[in-house]
Amino acid sequence: MRRKLICMLMAGSIALGALSAAGCGEKSENKPFPVYKDDKEMMIGGWDAPLPTLEDYRLAKEMGLTFMFLDDLFVKRGTQAxxxxxxxxxxxxxxxxxxxxNAATIESAAESWAADKTDYSKFPAxxxxxxxxxxxxxxxxxxxxLTEEHVKKYGSEIDVFANxxxxxxxxTFEGHTYNEYVGEYVDKVLAKVEEGHRYLSADIYPLDKKSxxxxxxxxxxxxxxxxxAVQAKRVNAVPHFxxxxxxxxxxxxxxxxxxxWQFYVYMAFGIKAFTYFTYRTSILEDFSNSCVDAQESGKKYPLYDYAKAVNREIHDFDHVYLNFDWNGTMPVLGTQSEQDYNLNFDGLNNPLAEVAALNGAQATQDALIGQFKDESGNDGLIVVNFTDPAYGLRNTVSLDFKNASKVRVYKKGVAYxxxxxxxxxxxxxxxxxxxFMIPVK
Incomplete structure (x- = not known):
């Protein structure tokens, strides 16, 4: 909280060099912007739990995580450990x-789950x-x-999750489209869960390497x-990646x-929950070091500090972002891009042709603009440089608003x-x- 307040105070007095150089005009002073209570927090978790010590879990919290997927690698369910x-x-x-x-282990896991008589609602975590x-x-x-059994036992005290x-x-879709596969889960599982306790999760890893x-x-x-994002919006579920x-x-x-970059691309589609894959270095072959070691307590790798820095930035304005609802995403082809198409853009089923708050937008490189509204009707925009960071490309984005005299820009968590x-x-x-931008008339 204290860092968020400091960031807001800084906004009125510290110039943002990159933005100023881009010719946005003078800083806006003494003009009202929407104010949001700091009562919402982005869910940021870790997959592959750390070594089972208090200090190792404290280390995870200090990285900016809000939750941890807890498997039974180091400790077994139903035990004191x-x-x-x-x-x-x-x-x-x-x-x-x-x-x-998972699909290979679920029946044995379900049997052990049925045999586990622990009442997990007694554990606040x-x-x-x-x-x-x-x-x-x-x-x-x-x-x-399993969801029906869960609801009978726990109601909405503990939520149902599947990835x-x-x-x-x-x-794995067995003759169905991806949309049908996701829709089946929404209609058959999430329909059984109380609104406000629904999660829709998937995993996809975008950054590959050529030979x-x-x-x-x-x-x-x-x-x-x-x-x-679209299927989650249909039933007011929290989308997670x-x-x-x-x-x-x-x-x-x-x-x-x-x-x-991954955070902002996902947020351009209204995603509200995330998990690092992985937090602890995996015991599986072909996995490199992640945030922390699997054998030595307290041992961190460089990824830990990268993630800590980014998590802090996200948490600094998550209470603002989470007050907005996503209403679509517009792709923008760059005027200086090497190609006049983008296969990721071509794969979108319902891209926005225009953003409600804008008369138009241009970018020197490919970009995404996510469109949002809060409950008071204020516009919000996520604007992302949609170029693979490995290639080191900067991007100048030009926005023509329909009616705005000022704009608040959250960059790396700080409001300007x-x-x-x-x-x-x-x-x-x-x-x-x-x-993340909030234009005001």
């Missing part, structure tokens, strides 16, 4: 999502139970059964995000810019206020950068 870990989470202020299994990781289409009926495949796993070692962006990424954090298989290593001259505003986005 497991209860101790739930206590550690409570002490440091972390929520937990208990994880059962437990916020949800992840019943299934990456179900096939035909598994959704079984998740619906779906990405749109590239076509064989030459060069970075390659997966062309199906935005279609996957859009599908989850896993962030690519750990180098594994063909997915490349990431930098601080890559992490920041500017006058808008003749409804025209320009900003320069650095590598992997995005901003």
């Amino acid at each position: 497991y209860a101790d870990v739930l206590g550690y989470c409570e002490q440091v202020g972390l929520k937990t999502i208990i994880t059962l299994g 437990v916020t949800a139970i992840n019943y299934w990781d990456e179900p096939y289409f035909s598994n959704i009926a079984r998740i619906a059964e 779906l495949f990405p749109n590239s796993a076509t064989g 030459t070692g060069e970075s390659a962006l997966r062309s199906n990424w935005l279609n996957c995000i859009e599908t989850i 896993f962030l690519q954090a750990t180098e594994h298989y063909t997915y490349r290593a990431v930098t601080e810019e890559d992490l920041r 206020d500017y006058q808008v001259l003749e409804n025209h505003f320009e900003l320069e986005l650095g590598v992997g950068e995005g901003v």
